[in-house]
Amino acid sequence: xxxxxxxxxxxxxxxxxxxxxxxxxxAAVILPGPLREIVTAAEEGGFTLATFADSPVPPSIGVDIxxxxxxxxxxxxxxxxxxxxxxxxxxxxxTTEPFxxxxxxxxxxxxxxxxxxxxxxxxxxAELATVxxxxxxxxxxxxxxxxxxxxxxxxxxxxxxxxxTGRYLDPDKVHHVDFVGSSFSVKGPLITPRxxxxxxxxxxxxxxxxxxDIALVSGQDRLRERADAARDTGAGLVFAEVEVVLxxxxxxxxxxADLNRATPWTTRRTRYTxxxxxxxxxxxxxxxxxxGVRLHPAVLAVDLPLLVEQVLPxxxxxxxxxxxxxxxxxxxxxxxxxxxxR
Amino acid sequence: MTEPRLHLGVFYTxxxxxxxxxxxxxxxxxxxxxxxxxxxxxxxxxxxxxxxGEGLRVRENRGQVLATDVAGRPDAITQLAALxxxxxxxxxxxxxxxxxxxxxxxxxxxxxxxxxxDGRAGWNVVxxxxxxxxxxxxxGGWLAHDRRYERATQFVEAAKAIWSSWADDAIVGxxxxxxxxxxxxxxxxxxxxxxxxxxxxxRSRQCRPVLFQSGDSPGGRDLAARHADVVFSANTExxxxxxxxxxxxxxxxxYGRSPDSLRILxxxxxxxxxxxxxxxxxxxxxxxEQINPQRAIGFxxxxxGKDLSAYDPDGPLPDIExxxxxxxxxxxTISIANxxxxxxxxxQWRELAEDKNLSIRELVLAIHPRERIFVGTPxxxxxxxxxxxxxxxxxxxxxxxxxxxxxxDDVVNLLVPELQERGVYRTHYEGTTLREHLDLPxxx
Ligand SMILES: Cc1cc2nc3c(=O)[nH]c(=O)nc-3n(C[C@H](O)[C@H](O)[C@H](O)COP(=O)(O)O)c2cc1C
Numbered sequence: 001x002x003x004x005x006x007x008x009x010x011x012x013x014x015x016x017x018x019x020x021x022x023x024x025x026x027a028a029v030i031l032p033g034p035l036r037e038i039v040t041a042a043e044e045g046g047f048t049l050a051t052f053a054d055s056p057v058p059p060s061i062g063v064d065i066x067x068x069x070x071x072x073x074x075x076x077x078x079x080x081x082x083x084x085x086x087x088x089x090x091x092x093x094x095t096t097e098p099f100x101x102x103x104x105x106x107x108x109x110x111x112x113x114x115x116x117x118x119x120x121x122x123x124x125x126a127e128l129a130t131v132x133x134x135x136x137x138x139x140x141x142x143x144x145x146x147x148x149x150x151x152x153x154x155x156x157x158x159x160x161x162x163x164x165t166g167r168y169l170d171p172d173k174v175h176h177v178d179f180v181g182s183s184f185s186v187k188g189p190l191i192t193p194r195x196x197x198x199x200x201x202x203x204x205x206x207x208x209x210x211x212x213d214i215a216l217v218s219g220q221d222r223l224r225e226r227a228d229a230a231r232d233t234g235a236g237l238v239f240a241e242v243e244v245v246l247x248x249x250x251x252x253x254x255x256x257a258d259l260n261r262a263t264p265w266t267t268r269r270t271r272y273t274x275x276x277x278x279x280x281x282x283x284x285x286x287x288x289x290x291x292g293v294r295l296h297p298a299v300l301a302v303d304l305p306l307l308v309e310q311v312l313p314x315x316x317x318x319x320x321x322x323x324x325x326x327x328x329x330x331x332x333x334x335x336x337x338x339x340x341x342r
Numbered sequence: 343m344t345e346p347r348l349h350l351g352v353f354y355t356x357x358x359x360x361x362x363x364x365x366x367x368x369x370x371x372x373x374x375x376x377x378x379x380x381x382x383x384x385x386x387x388x389x390x391x392x393x394x395g396e397g398l399r400v401r402e403n404r405g406q407v408l409a410t411d412v413a414g415r416p417d418a419i420t421q422l423a424a425l426x427x428x429x430x431x432x433x434x435x436x437x438x439x440x441x442x443x444x445x446x447x448x449x450x451x452x453x454x455x456x457x458x459x460d461g462r463a464g465w466n467v468v469x470x471x472x473x474x475x476x477x478x479x480x481x482g483g484w485l486a487h488d489r490r491y492e493r494a495t496q497f498v499e500a501a502k503a504i505w506s507s508w509a510d511d512a513i514v515g516x517x518x519x520x521x522x523x524x525x526x527x528x529x530x531x532x533x534x535x536x537x538x539x540x541x542x543x544x545r546s547r548q549c550r551p552v553l554f555q556s557g558d559s560p561g562g563r564d565l566a567a568r569h570a571d572v573v574f575s576a577n578t579e580x581x582x583x584x585x586x587x588x589x590x591x592x593x594x595x596x597y598g599r600s601p602d603s604l605r606i607l608x609x610x611x612x613x614x615x616x617x618x619x620x621x622x623x624x625x626x627x628x629x630x631e632q633i634n635p636q637r638a639i640g641f642x643x644x645x646x647g648k649d650l651s652a653y654d655p656d657g658p659l660p661d662i663e664x665x666x667x668x669x670x671x672x673x674x675t676i677s678i679a680n681x682x683x684x685x686x687x688x689x690q691w692r693e694l695a696e697d698k699n700l701s702i703r704e705l706v707l708a709i710h711p712r713e714r715i716f717v718g719t720p721x722x723x724x725x726x727x728x729x730x731x732x733x734x735x736x737x738x739x740x741x742x743x744x745x746x747x748x749x750x751d752d753v754v755n756l757l758v759p760e761l762q763e764r765g766v767y768r769t770h771y772e773g774t775t776l777r778e779h780l781d782l783p784x785x786x
Contacts, residue, residue, distance in 0.1 A: 019515070019519055025515065026513050026514070026515025026519050027513045027515075027544075030457065030543070030544065031457070032426070032427070032457065032458045032460070036427070056446060056447065056450065056539065056542075057539065057540055057542065058525075058540050058542050059542075060519070061540065062518075063517065063518035063519065064518070064519055065519045066512075066519060066520045066525055066540075066542065067508075067513065067519075067520070067542055067543065067544055068542045068543075069454040069457055069458065069542075069543060070450050070451050070454040070543075072419075072420055072423070072451075073419065073420070073423040073451060073454035073455055073458055074423075074454070074458070076420045076421070076423035076424040076427070077423045077424065077426055077427040077458045078427060079374075079424050079427065080374065080378065080424050080425070080427045080428040081427050081428070095444065095446075095447060096444065096447050097442065097443070097444070097479055097480060098480075099398070099478045099479060100417065100443070103416070103417035103420075104417045104419075104420045106416075106417070107416035107417040107420035107421055107424075108420055108424075110372060110373070110374060110416060110421075111374045111416075111420065111421065111424035112424075113374070129537070129538040129539070130444070130446040130447070130537055130538065130539040131444045131446065131447065131537065132444075132535075132536030132537050132538075154414065158414075159372070159414065161363060161364070163364045165636065166409075166410050166634050166635065166636030166637065167409040167410060167636070168363050168409065168410060168411055168412055168413065169407065169409055169413060169414075170409065171403075171406040171407045171408075171409045172406075174400065174407040174413075183480075184479075184480040184481075185477070185482075186477075186478055186479075187399070187477035187478055188478065189400050189407065190400075191397065191398060191399070191400060191414070191415055191417075192414060192415065192416055192417065193372050193414040
């Protein structure tokens with residue numbers, strides 16, 4: 001059974017103490033050169049999609065990594081040096097303007113020629129304080145709705161360059177969105193022409209309650225039930241979230257024990273610790289319930305090469321297409337404003 | 343002091359009638375390839391910077407998007423981050439609005455661009471505050487017009503605090519990733535800025551993004567004198583440039599800054615030709631293209647506030663009366679001088695058209711504010727620019743192309759060698775950061 005594979009590439013890896021085991025200078029996690037190398041490795045390894053976790057506040061306020069570059073910038077930076085892998089920055093809905101967010105992801109889609117995606121994130125109180133509110137705004141679904149409308153606000157063929165009539169664009173094909181939400185409104189149209197994919201791919205945790213193309217399910221319980229529920233609410237695809245620690249020069253369990261001695265790794269995601277073959281078997285099993293899996297390698301410098309060399313070749317991963325939607329078998333949606341005179 | 347040198351940038355606004363889009367040699371304005379190619383040409387021409395303009399609402403004509411001009415542009419920082427990955431030297435400057443952004447969010451994105459480009463980022467601070475643009479944002483038109491530079495000043499000060507929150511030796515990687523106490527939380531509770539954040543981006547090779555300012559009002563000039571590293575002005579004519587430079591340098595002194603801590607780069611167009619006559623002919627073609635028949639009607643529609651499509655552009659002025667209301671901002675930011683007095687201006691135009699027997703298009707060709715364009719052979723323009731920079735009227739120019747990439751190719755291939763011959767232009771990049779390109783003093 002085939003399975004799409006996404007990989008999370010933030011910092012030194014998903015484990016908070018990963019920087020101690022990376023064998024690189026500590027500053028490498030915020031430098032563009034190492035970022036480019038890691039994304040290139042993931043692309044060459046065959047991953048469909050790379051995600052870039054983010055937040056307006058530091059990843060760690062303790063002894064671990066305190067630095068991080070903004071994720072849309074990171075994804076855009078590698079857009080011109082990659083050609084097949086999807087690029088999915090995390091962007092919170094509450095701490096940026098929906099209008100800017102829509103333009104940023106649309107621009108990433110133009111720069112990457114149709115490989116942009118957006119991982120929708122909620123915000124906690126420290127994150128909300130960066131924009132001077134104590135929230136919670138509880139409006140993630142509205143932000144996703146208006147961003148999607150803005151992506152449609154230019155029709156694909158709006159630019160006509162008709163010399164005879166002196167029209168660069170056809171004004172009937174660029175639309176106000178007139179979005180009115182519970183606490184804000186947006187007139188539109190977007191400043192950016194329609195992205196090549198029409199709608200860049202939206203990923204979100206199934207618990208966030210937003211209209212996603214890919215629902216992300218983490219945890220161990222009721223997996224099939226939750227996958228079905230996500231599909232029922234409109235998600236085209238459902239991915240499981242899986243953390244990975246692989247046997248390397250030392251057994252995975254003892255690598256993990258060392259890392260946890262430095263900083264305990266406490267999350268609610270499924271975690272796999274063991275051999276590459278065992279992970280292949282787990283993924284094959286998950287393929288019965290899920291369309292894909294997002295892997296969270298504990299230490300990118302160690303676990304990513306092992307995934308590329310020993311795990312991906314043993315799996316049936318669909319070939320990548322010209323755009324991320326094409327790679328994922330998602331059709332380009334019809335523009336909601338087609339034929340509208342608004 | 344060494345001979346002053348000219349600094350060149352390209353200002354790509356992404357919209358507007360300056361682009362002669364009907365020229366078949368014009369590249370696509372949306373694809374990234376166009377911009378990667380331009381950035382490479384600018385690096386070959388040893389330019390300081392590539393600038394992207396910004397306007398946060400698509401321009402309209404009577405409630406529909408304006409059809410006659412190039413429109414549609416990317417988010418500037420995202421586009422420039424993509425270009426950072428494809429270039430090695432060129433400075434990357436994003437025009438970003440201080441009214442319709444969250445300070446901590448924008449400061450972080452700009453710092454990110456600065457790290458990704460290894461010290462080549464800049465921010466052109468603009469303040470469009472009109473409620474029409476605000477309709478795209480959470481707070482709508484929330485800011486009183488006369489307070490926009492107070493907001494911008496508080497915003498820039500918050501951004502500077504965020505950009506200096508990391509000690510230079512913060513990242514140690516011993517017991518902890520960062521040295522304890524080496525990253526300061528930033529809190530601002532001023533009347534127009536409210537934030538609490540622990541910043542996540544360290545200083546770049548140039549410390550922080552270079553700050554550009556382009557407003558011309560007293561508030562704009564004051565913000566420039568207080569905080570900007572570069573001003574991007576509309577004072578391009580020699581005499582205007584000279585008195586503007588003097589005014590700014592006086593303002594600098596009042597903030598205790600040295601005259602060398604600010605660069606002045608007015609915007610300018612360039613039309614080159616093998617002979618002066620050929621260049622003049624091209625400039626004429628360009629002007630008539632920019633005011634083509636449809637744009638002539640569109641220009642009057644903005645003033646009349648009415649549908650004038652039934653009028654012949656080669657015929658007399660509309661016989662109907664204009665709307666009473668003043669101009670709205672739906673065609674782009676209106677200068678203070680043009681915000682009132684619309685009906686008086688129309689009356690004067692009617693008189694002019696009658697006196698000189700002008701058609702609609704002839705009138706608009708005569709009255710439409712013409713951007714400052716340098717027209718001539720490369721040698722003539724190089725002489726003129728050398729004079730500007732040797733007399734310190736400017737430190738350089740920010741060029742607005744009319745053809746993409748034609749204007750830029752011409753300047754790099756034909757004009758740059760002439761400037762180099764006159765000793766007023768670099769022959770290689772001496773530094774790597776935008777600050778270094780601009781010969782600005784390092785930040786202590
Ligand atoms: C050369 C030049 C370029 C400008 N580019 C932009 C731009 O891209 N986006 C924008 O919103 N404003 C832009 N402005 C507008 C200024 O920010 C400013 O608002 C305007 O000149 C009016 O001046 P004032 O704000 O000091 O009254 C530009 C101004 C100049 C002189």
